[in-house]
Amino acid sequence: MNLGVIAAITRKDVIDAIRNRYLLTALMTPLFVAILFRVLLPGINKSDLLKVVVHDSGNSTLISEMRKVPQIGIVDAGSAEATESEVQKRNAIGGLVVPVNFDSDVAAGKQPELKIYVNNKKSVFEQMGFRRLLDQQVRALVKTPEPARFTWIDVDKEASKQSPGGLGLEQMLLPLLLIMTLGMIGAMVVPLLLVEEKEKRTLDFLLASPASLKEIIAGKALTGVGYTVLIAGLLLVVNRQLIGNWPLVVLTILLGLVFVVAVGVFMGSLLNNTMQVNTWAGTVLIVLMAPSFPSLGLPAALDTAMRFVPTYYLTEALKMSLAGNVTSTIWRHLGVLVACSLIAFVAAVWALRRRQLV
Amino acid sequence: MNAIEVEQLSRSFNGLQAVKSISFTVEAGEIFGFLGHNGAGKTTTIRMLSGQLLPTSGSARVAGCDVITEQQKLKPLIGVVSEHQNLYERMSGRENLEFAVRLYGQSLSRIDETLEQVALLDRAKDNVRGYSNGMKQRLVIARALLHRPQIIFLDEPTRGLDPVVGREIRQLILGLAQQGVTIFLTTHYMEEADQLCGRVAFLSEGRIVALDTPNNLKVAHGEKAVKVTLNDGQSLSIALTDPDAGQQLEKLINDGQVRTMHSAEATLEQVFLQIAGRELSE
Numbered sequence: 182m183n184l185g186v187i188a189a190i191t192r193k194d195v196i197d198a199i200r201n202r203y204l205l206t207a208l209m210t211p212l213f214v215a216i217l218f219r220v221l222l223p224g225i226n227k228s229d230l231l232k233v234v235v236h237d238s239g240n241s242t243l244i245s246e247m248r249k250v251p252q253i254g255i256v257d258a259g260s261a262e263a264t265e266s267e268v269q270k271r272n273a274i275g276g277l278v279v280p281v282n283f284d285s286d287v288a289a290g291k292q293p294e295l296k297i298y299v300n301n302k303k304s305v306f307e308q309m310g311f312r313r314l315l316d317q318q319v320r321a322l323v324k325t326p327e328p329a330r331f332t333w334i335d336v337d338k339e340a341s342k343q344s345p346g347g348l349g350l351e352q353m354l355l356p357l358l359l360i361m362t363l364g365m366i367g368a369m370v371v372p373l374l375l376v377e378e379k380e381k382r383t384l385d386f387l388l389a390s391p392a393s394l395k396e397i398i399a400g401k402a403l404t405g406v407g408y409t410v411l412i413a414g415l416l417l418v419v420n421r422q423l424i425g426n427w428p429l430v431v432l433t434i435l436l437g438l439v440f441v442v443a444v445g446v447f448m449g450s451l452l453n454n455t456m457q458v459n460t461w462a463g464t465v466l467i468v469l470m471a472p473s474f475p476s477l478g479l480p481a482a483l484d485t486a487m488r489f490v491p492t493y494y495l496t497e498a499l500k501m502s503l504a505g506n507v508t509s510t511i512w513r514h515l516g517v518l519v520a521c522s523l524i525a526f527v528a529a530v531w532a533l534r535r536r537q538l539v
Numbered sequence: 540m541n542a543i544e545v546e547q548l549s550r551s552f553n554g555l556q557a558v559k560s561i562s563f564t565v566e567a568g569e570i571f572g573f574l575g576h577n578g579a580g581k582t583t584t585i586r587m588l589s590g591q592l593l594p595t596s597g598s599a600r601v602a603g604c605d606v607i608t609e610q611q612k613l614k615p616l617i618g619v620v621s622e623h624q625n626l627y628e629r630m631s632g633r634e635n636l637e638f639a640v641r642l643y644g645q646s647l648s649r650i651d652e653t654l655e656q657v658a659l660l661d662r663a664k665d666n667v668r669g670y671s672n673g674m675k676q677r678l679v680i681a682r683a684l685l686h687r688p689q690i691i692f693l694d695e696p697t698r699g700l701d702p703v704v705g706r707e708i709r710q711l712i713l714g715l716a717q718q719g720v721t722i723f724l725t726t727h728y729m730e731e732a733d734q735l736c737g738r739v740a741f742l743s744e745g746r747i748v749a750l751d752t753p754n755n756l757k758v759a760h761g762e763k764a765v766k767v768t769l770n771d772g773q774s775l776s777i778a779l780t781d782p783d784a785g786q787q788l789e790k791l792i793n794d795g796q797v798r799t800m801h802s803a804e805a806t807l808e809q810v811f812l813q814i815a816g817r818e819l820s821e
Contacts, residue, residue: 393611
């Protein structure tokens with residue numbers, strides 16, 4: 182590999198991409214969405230703790246794990262009955278009543294009931310964040326799809342006016358924006374960079390120059406990496422207060438980047454023109470981003486289907502690393518992501534050979 | 540010394556043979572014409588000889604490099620002008636050349652020199668999208684010349700250009716040949732090949748069906764006749780194969796009826812039609 186050639190291609194693409202309205206749109210969308218949310222919902226800048234009132238007389242693993250999450254502040258309720266009133270009194274996002282034998286019942290597959298109070302005075306985003314968080318925490322306990330039965334109880338049903346602010350939205354929004362950035366790179370930027378060279382026949386010039394196909398692909402991939410580092414970096418720096426474990430967040434994004442670049446090379450090899458990329462990019466982007474959408478109340482089948490999308494593992498790993506929640510689960514997620522990246526790269530090489538580009 | 544040596548070179552695409560066992564050599568400094576109808580295999584041959592495409596069978600050496608095993612060594616020694624004006628249109632002329640200079644590891648100072656050579660220096664900062672066809676073609680040629688290649692492959696370099704620009708490009712090609720650059724030229728324009736090329740090869744259905752100097756081909760395959768224009772404006776064609784041709788001509792001259800008389804030399808187009816059995820433009 183000639184690094185000078187790769188650098189020349191990357192330099193050219195970085196400059197040229199800014200002048201390409203499709204690429205510029207793809208690159209700017211995550212930043213635009215971030216700005217839009219901040220303008221429309223200024224409260225998301227706040228970094229309050231997600232206050233949760235808990236009655237856990239059995240000292241369950243669930244609550245002890247939740248206590249480790251930096252963004253959650255646990256407040257102990259004196260009794261199960263007092264939980265609801267404590268939620269209102271302390272203006273918490275919600276409350277949780279954990280049965281005495283919760284751990285053993287979960288282990289036995291008995292699906293014990295978890296009584297959950299949700300404070301309707303809080304914003305819908307905070308409520309969704311709370312619901313999602315609980316769902317994750319409980320699922321993290323055992324591998325079965327439904328370890329416990331959730332009974333959701335609304336606190337202050339009459340509360341119609343949503344108070345702005347609070348944590349929750351950014352907990353969902355930041356992973357969503359990061360996945361959107363990666364998705365744009367994989368579904369739009371890298372394929373467009375490759376397809377344009379084919380469409381405009383400049384690939385013939387490149388292939389006749391000292392650049393090999395590997396160097397051309399590497400140059401394109403590096404452009405994608407560069408733009409991701411820039412945009413994801415901006416998103417992370419702006420939301421730095423939300424980052425629980427920087428090294429793990431960076432590692433997760435880099436592994437995600439490897440995956441989406443492979444997807445981009447695969448798409449770029451199969452497709453022939455900008456029109457085709459624009460047609461397919463939307464679908465691919467939706468599939469890649471689907472696991473990162475706030476998804477409470479999804480049917481079990483759809484929730485299970487999400488697990489077949491590689492970005493599900495990226496999303497989960499991102500959420501966990503952002504929350505500073507370092508457990509064996511995150512390594513399992515990252516492992517799946519690496520495996521998916523390998524498969525995507527094999528597919529990309531196959532597609533390149535199929536199109537007789539190598 | 541041969542700049543290009545091709546031996547039994549073939550290429551298939553999904554079972555369809557685009558180039559069928561062609562063999563030829565091109566001498567260093569020669570302008571070699573590679574002529575054929577659309578789909579005859581000209582571009583495929585150029586792509587194989589310039590290291591962009593691997594042959595299915597056969598071998599070729601270009602600038603002393605094996606096109607199969609020494610592609611990376613070969614590429615800095617050759618320049619390729621594609622049949623398409625494959626420029627980065629959102630970039631300026633200078634930026635296009637800067638990119639090429641970086642790919643070839645050349646000095647940036649070559650850019651102005653080359654732009655001047657193709658008379659584009661004053662428009663170098665303009666976006667390529669605003670260039671005329673002729674300007675784009677000159678820029679494509681400039682890009683191929685930046686690294687001072689030993690051999691330059693020109694695929695239809697004057698197609699779609701107006702006659703003035705076409706003539707400028709031909710002058711440029713002749714100038715390069717005078718500097719010792721070997722030119723491998725494909726073209727649809729037979730007059731262009733006739734004017735520029737030392738030798739031409741006719742390619743039909745992936746095979747070389749004739750290879751010689753344009754003159755030899757015209758003599759060998761052209762009509763053996765004399766065209767006579769009489770004083771009264773009438774034109775006659777006297778076939779030299781006719782045993783009475785000598786007597787006929789003698790009589791016309793003696794009678795003082797001849798205004799002009801010249802050999803009825805065939806054009807390369809006619810020779811191609813005769814050999815390949817189809818029009819070049821088909």
